Amino acid sequence: MKTQIKGNYVIGDSDAVSSLYESGGFGRLRDDSLQLRFVEAAYLLSRGKISVLKNGAELDFDAFIQFAAQQEEFFELKYIVYKDLKERGYYVQSSATDFRVYPRGGKPGKGSAKSYVYVRSERMPILLSELLGLINEAQNVRKQFILAVVDEESDITFYDVKRADAVGRFEGGMSAPYPAEAEKETPVKAVLFKERVILADQETADLLYNRAFFGKKMDDERLLLSLPEALYLAESGVLELYEMDGKKLSNEAFSENAARIDSEFLKKYVIYKELKEKGFVPKTGFKFGTHFRVYRKVESLDKIPHSEFLLNAVSPEYEFKLPATSGAIRLANSVRKRMIYAADLGGRREYVEFERIKM
């Protein structure tokens, strides 16, 4: 079946309409003719279903994809993903977000598309703001947003990317961020000891550690708190912070100190605080290479559950470098946790969750 390149499309006649559009779901109708995107044409050409003419001369597959790759940005990536989806048996339509994919059993004209698939090379970072825009677009029309990353060996990894609250309320199970008994009339004293804080009041240490999983016991009397834990408890009125030489530290001064010790402190603390307020139990994610590992609820230290998700706090300008993102998601999923990136967008926090999926 003969088709012709016109502008950014490959055009087929009324025969093409009946055999390719009506029975195969390829292309779109334009008057009486069929308009195919370059990826669709390349796929049909590779299967011998069409021939493609350019100014009257036939192009073979290699010549056509070289032409298409020069005309259309990211053609080669889109072709790799389109072909993969077709070979898995999906109906796929070109759209603004690269592809609309129909659920198994569905096709154009029969039900609606389930997912938007967005194609990206592993080499091109994605801005958080761009990703949020794409998720919003999909969410507004109740579609699943799928990021398809093509790696240097042309393998594809698919990620379902969504807001963390898309799968249910995003909240923990703690009834309070710390035991009420820890709040005394005079807050207990805690000392900034280099990069950590020592709380040397046995009763408060036991309450905070045993009932809310704050800190790590140094010995029977003392609790070592991390910088976010200490600031949170100081802001809550449970602790008063001091320097080693006995000088009182205001919460503001402590926060400045903490930001000198850890350049990411302020970004992390905003999220730490909101997670506490949502009833979660955030602890360091160092062993997983993330800022936090987060428990839904810790009722007793005798049976600490698995943490539910790993979380990185990022800036509003954050760029996902896809190889690093891939590693973080793979690690989280391999230990059966969710992987979440959180950013404070000035007044509103966004929690974006990535899950590797098989198509």
Add this chain to the structure above:
Amino acid sequence: MKTQIKGNYVIGDSDAVSSLYESGGFGRLRDDSLQLRFVEAAYLLSRGKISVLKNGAELDFDAFIQFAAQQEEFFELKYIVYKDLKERGYYVQSSATDFRVYPRGGKPGKGSAKSYVYVRSERMPILLSELLGLINEAQNVRKQFILAVVDEESDITFYDVKRADAVGRFEGGMSAPYPAEAEKETPVKAVLFKERVILADQETADLLYNRAFFGKKMDDERLLLSLPEALYLAESGVLELYEMDGKKLSNEAFSENAARIDSEFLKKYVIYKELKEKGFVPKTGFKFGTHFRVYRKVESLDKIPHSEFLLNAVSPEYEFKLPATSGAIRLANSVRKRMIYAADLGGRREYVEFERIKM
């Protein structure tokens, strides 16, 4: 038992020698007296075994550790690790590399230390060159080198760090880097297609893919090669490289192109090439967030084994940022692979392996 601070030590008398040194392995002898390091004194003080005098006045535990933290760099980190090791029942001696740890059943005067333990905060990066120096020191006296990383919550993660060839010859099981039949009198043509290379010769494609796991099949005729795979095969004389417009590309020009597409290409390619020469099968590690996943041997694509290690190619000036390093090691270990960092130090390649261990 009374002890006194003198300079950077805490000094005990002959009673201390018999009760602490001879039976407990604490400190070192200096004439008739016992010389304790600050971490040892803090540990003994916390257990009520000694009292510590400074200019005649007794210091309690909190006052002593504050004093010690001001006198000795990283005292607080070393104390956290020392105490942990002691509580696990190890004999521990202070040394240049922070601690010497005796094997279970051993102690000072009975056998020799098994490991050097080096203590680091998660916040302080380690230069590759520094790490290699430390590994060398340990290796020269046949000790295990252990890196103890203290995270922000004062938890410790221990890593056994060694040269990858310390556990046996570092080599793969392939008899040749590619099937000899793939080498023709006239090398076959391959085309640089944006970020990847298309080899459209079915016979060579099948040989390279089926017998040496090069590339990924695009369709029955064509193989998509990654940039390092393509350059390696071109340098070996299997391929000739062309641009899309049909212009011949020298290997040098291809390499320059590749370095523009992937700023890490040259660093990765040196290692890729050596791994091939050692008989390994390196493939992209994108799914794991690393440069490569590496198989010892792939005999048939019907039964691809698990890859044996993940590898990042780094520069000689590389700095390990410990949270990211921790994540990479955890992921590798959780999928039962080794984690290796490789650098080209000008003529010599170093392969450094990290393994998380429990003490």
